Amino acid sequence: MDSEEFQNIILPLVEKMFPLARRLMKNDVDAEDVIQEVMMKLWHNRNSWEKYSNPIGYAIRMTRNAFLDRIKKSKPELSAEPLEFSQKYETDQIYDEREASKIIYKIVSELPEIQRLVLELRDFDGFEMKEIAESLKIEISYARVLLSRSRKIVREKMIKNYGYERRTI
Amino acid sequence: MVMNEEQYNIILKKYLEGQSSLEDERLLKDYNKQHETPEKEWFNLCNKKTSIPSGLQNRVWNNIINNEQTTSINKTKKILYGNGSRSHLWWAAAIIVLGLFSSSLWQINRRQRMQNQKLELLENALFSFAENIKSETSDNDKASSERYIIYQDENIVLYSE
Numbered sequence: 001m002d003s004e005e006f007q008n009i010i011l012p013l014v015e016k017m018f019p020l021a022r023r024l025m026k027n028d029v030d031a032e033d034v035i036q037e038v039m040m041k042l043w044h045n046r047n048s049w050e051k052y053s054n055p056i057g058y059a060i061r062m063t064r065n066a067f068l069d070r071i072k073k074s075k076p077e078l079s080a081e082p083l084e085f086s087q088k089y090e091t092d093q094i095y096d097e098r099e100a101s102k103i104i105y106k107i108v109s110e111l112p113e114i115q116r117l118v119l120e121l122r123d124f125d126g127f128e129m130k131e132i133a134e135s136l137k138i139e140i141s142y143a144r145v146l147l148s149r150s151r152k153i154v155r156e157k158m159i160k161n162y163g164y165e166r167r168t169i
Numbered sequence: 170m171v172m173n174e175e176q177y178n179i180i181l182k183k184y185l186e187g188q189s190s191l192e193d194e195r196l197l198k199d200y201n202k203q204h205e206t207p208e209k210e211w212f213n214l215c216n217k218k219t220s221i222p223s224g225l226q227n228r229v230w231n232n233i234i235n236n237e238q239t240t241s242i243n244k245t246k247k248i249l250y251g252n253g254s255r256s257h258l259w260w261a262a263a264i265i266v267l268g269l270f271s272s273s274l275w276q277i278n279r280r281q282r283m284q285n286q287k288l289e290l291l292e293n294a295l296f297s298f299a300e301n302i303k304s305e306t307s308d309n310d311k312a313s314s315e316r317y318i319i320y321q322d323e324n325i326v327l328y329s330e
Contacts, residue, residue, distance in 0.1 A: 007230065014226050019219035028222055039229050040236060100210040123215045126191060148187030155185065159207050 001046040010042055010049075013059050020060065020125045024067040034070070038062045057134025060127065064117075064135070107157045108150075115150035118143055123151075172200050181208070 001009075014035055021031035021038075041062060042049075049055070108116055114136065121132045133143040172180070177200050183189040184197060194215075201212035319327040 011226055011230055014229050015221050018221050018225065022219045032222065032225065032228075035225070036229055036232055040233060043233050043237075097210075097213070101214055104211060104214055123194075128191065144187035146187075148185060151185050151187065154211065155208060158211060 001049050006043060006046055010046070010055065010059075011039070013056060014039065016056065016127075017059055017063050020121070021063055021067070023120065023124060024064070025070075030070070034063060034066045037066050054131060054134040056127065056131040060121065060131060060135035061137075103161065104154070104158065107154050107161075111150050111153060114138075115146045115153075118146045119150040119154070122147055172196060174204075177204075177206075 017035055017038065018031060021034045022028065025031040025034055038059060042059065108119065111119065117136060118132055121127045121135070122129070127135075129140050129143055129147075133140040136143065138146075177197070180189060180193050180197055183193060189197075197208075198212045198216045200206075201209045202216075321327070
């Protein structure tokens with residue numbers, strides 16, 4: 001793969017991978033660093049690129065691995081809550097959204113890891129099922145089963161905890 | 170596409186079974202923007218878009234190119250100067266190899282010269298030997314008239330006086 005092909009095929013993945021990196025790293029600067037690292041690796045592996053049937057799945061896996069490497073090195077305090085909801089200024093609506101999001105993120109964070117990953121990659125990042133399956137090295141049918149389980153659990157818990165409270169107010 | 174509640178529930182069922190497409194999911198999100206449902210907060214959260222920093226692609230690409238250039242310069246430096254303290258060893262080894270090579274060249278040259286000298290001496294000796302034989306043969310011719318040949322072949326001539 002020459003540099004023109006790389007710029008046309010692989011580089012646009014940056015925009016698709018950034019939300020995932022941003023969600024994992026919780027700030028723009030670190031997310032950009034992770035994306036840079038992943039793209040650098042993809043550039044070095046550009047000549048063996050043909051052996052990967054699903055480039056996006058491979059890029060997702062590399063992004064997660066880069067994130068895990070950083071955790072091992074720096075051991076940051078991980079929180080299920082993204083940065084936007086930690087900001088100080090807020091209206092009533094933003095406050096409600098923030099509280100709702102806190103509850104949802106808590107529910108999601110309590111899911112078994114593989115279910116959480118599939119759910120986040122699909123519902124938060126919008127990846128195709130084959131890309132998710134490739135990134136986690138599982139069958140698509142199994143990825144769908146995991147997704148179904150996690151969605152049902154989240155919905156059930158939301159109705160039970162948050163949804164019920166909200167309607168009674 | 171504007172959905173009614175019935176259609177919404179059909180797609181929601183597919184969604185909960187993990188069988189919905191990205192397009193189905195977009196319809197669910199759109200529906201939840203305008204209607205109150207138990208899933209509204211969930212779909213609102215899923216609908217949040219992360220803003221991509223401007224010029225991200227260009228920055229990433231420029232860094233790749235810069236890194237590539239730096240790497241190739243470093244590779245050249247490594248070849249020329251080696252890696253840290255080991256560079257002295259490489260230079261010493263190179264000098265030794267060069268010394269051995271030039272010494273063996275000198276030896277070969279010397280041997281060649283000696284051989285040439287020997288060949289020259291041999292040629293001179295053969296030449297003077299041939300001259301001697303020639304003069305001897307002409308002396309013999311003078312005497313041959315007074316000689317009687319007993320036996321003669323390619324190599325030997327036997328005669329009596």
